[in-house]
Amino acid sequence: MRGHGTLAAHAGQPVEPDRNCGLCPRLSAFREVQRAAHPDWFNAPVPTFGKPDARLLIVGLAPGLRGANRTGRPFTGDYAGDLLYDTMIDYGFARGTYRADPADGLELVDAAITNAVRCVPPENKPTNDEINTCRRFFAATLAGFSRLSAIIALGKIAHDQTLKTLGVPLVRHKFGHGAVHALEGLPGVRLYDSYHCSRYNTNTGVLTPEMFRAVFAAVRRDLWAGSESR
Numbered sequence: 618m619r620g621h622g623t624l625a626a627h628a629g630q631p632v633e634p635d636r637n638c639g640l641c642p643r644l645s646a647f648r649e650v651q652r653a654a655h656p657d658w659f660n661a662p663v664p665t666f667g668k669p670d671a672r673l674l675i676v677g678l679a680p681g682l683r684g685a686n687r688t689g690r691p692f693t694g695d696y697a698g699d700l701l702y703d704t705m706i707d708y709g710f711a712r713g714t715y716r717a718d719p720a721d722g723l724e725l726v727d728a729a730i731t732n733a734v735r736c737v738p739p740e741n742k743p744t745n746d747e748i749n750t751c752r753r754f755f756a757a758t759l760a761g762f763s764r765l766s767a768i769i770a771l772g773k774i775a776h777d778q779t780l781k782t783l784g785v786p787l788v789r790h791k792f793g794h795g796a797v798h799a800l801e802g803l804p805g806v807r808l809y810d811s812y813h814c815s816r817y818n819t820n821t822g823v824l825t826p827e828m829f830r831a832v833f834a835a836v837r838r839d840l841w842a843g844s845e846s847r
């Protein structure tokens with residue numbers, strides 16, 4: 618990662634938590650309940666999907682109970698994944714066919730997906746303490762992306778986690794769908810905000826597929842422009 622003091626301190630730290638990470642007592646207790654109820658599910662911190670030489674990093678909130686927590690791959694197995702992966706394929710950030718199964722062979726192209734919080738929280742709501750505690754893994758992940766040009770934050774928690782990781786005051790960059798932020802201390806990296814592609818947001822009309830596609834279109838255009846200017 619290009620020199621940023623706050624982030625540089627996390628370089629080389631573990632990017633993936635232990636399967637039995639117990640740093641968040643409420644989440645590890647919830648995980649044990651799910652392991653007992655669904656022994657065939659993944660039921661562990663969900664690792665980042667994609668390689669750290671990608672120029673685009675997509676940041677979600679946390680694994681969905683029956684999505685990533687069940688399958689072990691971010692956004693895989695629930696509605697949010699249908700919209701996200703279809704959009705990524707359309708804009709050239711993934712290739713193959715998304716079949717809601719980590720064995721579907723889908724490949725990400727110059728892109729990776731991670732979550733602000735790695736363990737499934739009850740009712741999709743991590744506490745502030747849990748978000749703060751899991752930041753060490755997000756920070757180490759971010760620090761490992763050596764060619765990063767774009768971050769898409771899916772929702773305000775992902776947006777805030779990114780700014781806090783970089784030590785940037787939240788008041789300088791308000792979250793808003795479609796907003797694009799130049800990140801202090803990370804030259805050449807832009808943060809693109811999108812409402813989360815959850816079923817709730819799409820069912821209520823907060824986020825339409827067109828609004829979501831517009832964010833990816835902007836990233837695609839900017840990455841192409843960046844490639845041409847090199």
Ligand code: SF4
Pocket residue numbers: 634638639640641644645662734735736747750751754
């Ligand atoms: S959310 Fe992160 S820090 Fe908390 S238990 Fe899971 S992996 Fe560990």
